[in-house]
Amino acid sequence: MTRICVAGGTGQVGREVVRQAVQLGHDVSVISRHPPGPGAGGAYDGADYYRADVTTGEGLAAALAGVAVVIDCLEGRSGRALKDFAAGGARLLDAAHHAGIRKAVLLSIINCDQVPLRFYRSKADKERIYAASALETVTVRATQFHSLLVQLFAAGATVGLIPVVKGARFQTMAPGEAASALLEAAVEGPSQELHRVRTVGGPEVNGMAELAETWKHHSGSRGRLIRLPLPGAAGKYLREGGNLVPEHRYGTETFAGWLAKR
C-alpha cells in the first residue's frame, strides 16, 4: 500500500484517481480549496481530504505528510487561476520535496506546447517545471476528454445550434481512463530516467460532426449542427490533427459507450 496525494482530487479526473486508488487499497490524501466535509457527497471513504491551496501554499505540508507519490490533477482555466497555474505546480513540487516525497505525476494535454494560446501555454509551462524538478516525475499527456465535447455541444444546444469546427477530429477518452493511466504511472517501480512523458489517447478518431450526431442521439437534443471555421492557432492545431495520437490508443471506452453509461 502506498500513500498517494491527489492534488485536485475533487475534480473530474482527480476524484476518479481517488476512487480507483482507494479501491486498490492505497492510502489517499486529497488537496482542494473546497474539500467536502466528512460524510458529504463527493467524498470517498478511506480518503483524507485537506483544505489546501497551491497558489498560497496554505495547507500543503499537512496534506503531503507521509505521502510517497503526488498526482497533480489541478486546473486553472482563466483569469488569476490560469496565470498562477504553472507557479502552483512549482509550489506543490517544492512542498513535496520538503516533505521527502520521491515522485510526482502530472496530468497534461497532448501537444500543449504546440499551441500558442494562454491556456495551452500554461500547461506547457507546468510540464517544463516538472521536467526540471529534483523529484522523479512522469507527465501523462492525455487527449481531450469525452466530457469536453459534451460541454461544447450542450452549451450550443441551449440556443439550438450545436457547434462543429470545420475539419476538426478528436480522439476523445474517458476521464476515468486518464485517471487509470495516472495511477499506473504513480505506482510503477523507480526508473533510471528521472523525467518521463507518457502519451495516452482515446480508442477512436472521429470527426466532430460525427461526435455531435452521436451526442444528439444520446441526449435527445434537437439542435442543428452548425459548421464553423476556427481561425488562428487553435484552428490550425485541430485541422492539422495536433490533438490526435492514433499510435497511443490507451483508452478502450468509446464516446458512444461512455455516453450510454451516463
Ligand SMILES: NC(=O)c1ccc[n+]([C@@H]2O[C@H](COP(=O)([O-])OP(=O)(O)OC[C@H]3O[C@@H](n4cnc5c(N)ncnc54)[C@H](OP(=O)(O)O)[C@@H]3O)[C@@H](O)[C@H]2O)c1
Ligand atoms: N478537459 C479535457 O479534455 C482535458 C484533457 C486532457 C487534460 N486535461 C487537464 O486535466 C487536468 C484536470 O482536469 P479536470 O477537468 O479534472 O479539472 P477540474 O474538474 O476543474 O478539477 C480541478 C481540481 O483542482 C482543484 N484546484 C483548483 N485550483 C486549486 C488550487 N489553487 N489549490 C488546490 N486545488 C485546486 C479543484 O478543487 P477546488 O476548486 O476545490 O480547489 C479541483 O479538485 C487539467 O489540467 C486539464 O486541463 C483536460
